[in-house]
Amino acid sequence: xxxxxxxxxxxxxxxxxxxxxxxxxxxxxxxxxxxxxxxxxxxxxxxxxxxxxxxxxxxxxxxxxxxxxxxxxxxxxxxxxxxxxxxxxxxxxxxxxxxxxxxxxxxxxxxxxxxxxxxxxx
Numbered sequence: 208x209x210x211x212x213x214x215x216x217x218x219x220x221x222x223x224x225x226x227x228x229x230x231x232x233x234x235x236x237x238x239x240x241x242x243x244x245x246x247x248x249x250x251x252x253x254x255x256x257x258x259x260x261x262x263x264x265x266x267x268x269x270x271x272x273x274x275x276x277x278x279x280x281x282x283x284x285x286x287x288x289x290x291x292x293x294x295x296x297x298x299x300x301x302x303x304x305x306x307x308x309x310x311x312x313x314x315x316x317x318x319x320x321x322x323x324x325x326x327x328x329x
Contacts, residue, residue, distance in 0.1 A: 209308065210258040216309035220254055230282055234274035237282055237314075246317025247286050247293070251278055257310040259299045279312060288316030294323070 211217070218224045219238070226238035229249055240248040253275055257263040264272065283289040293316035298305040 210256050210262070211308050212256065214307050214309050216250075216252050216307055216311060217256070220252070229286070230278055232274060232278065234271045235278040237278060240313070244313075245315040245320065247288050247315065249282055249286065249314040251275065251282065251295075251312040251314060253310055258308050259305060259310050260297050261299060263310040275312070279314060282314055283316065286314075286316065288314075292316070292320075294320050 215224060219226050220236060226236075228236065228238045230237035230251075234254055235251060236254060237249050237251040240250050253263060253267065253271055255263075255267060255271060257267060263275075267275075279295050280289075283293050283295075293314060296313045296315070297303075297311065
């Protein structure tokens with residue numbers, strides 16, 4: 208999967224598609240998912256053109272990396288899910304079922320989320 212400058216998150220960053228923003232700083236944008244899978248489901252994305260976690264950790268500056276993970280923690284506190292617990296997840300590549308070629312983290316909370324993965328053969 209290569210970075211596609213016309214992916215949905217790139218369009219949101221350029222203001223071509225609206226979002227329900229909950230956080231923005233120099234390096235990061237966070238907004239509510241349009242098809243939430245939990246009472247709180249926020250997407251956190253870097254403003255830079257990074258395809259995946261692999262690409263982000265290899266090429267992003269220390270400031271961008273710190274901003275991304277600080278934003279996740281701050282959002283968990285601000286959205287009221289830190290005390291009870293939450294999950295943040297990033298799908299990476301085909302086996303990880305990454306659908307958008309722009310690095311992003313899902314932040315889920317607001318209810319018990321169950322097992323991380325179900326056990327399966329294979």
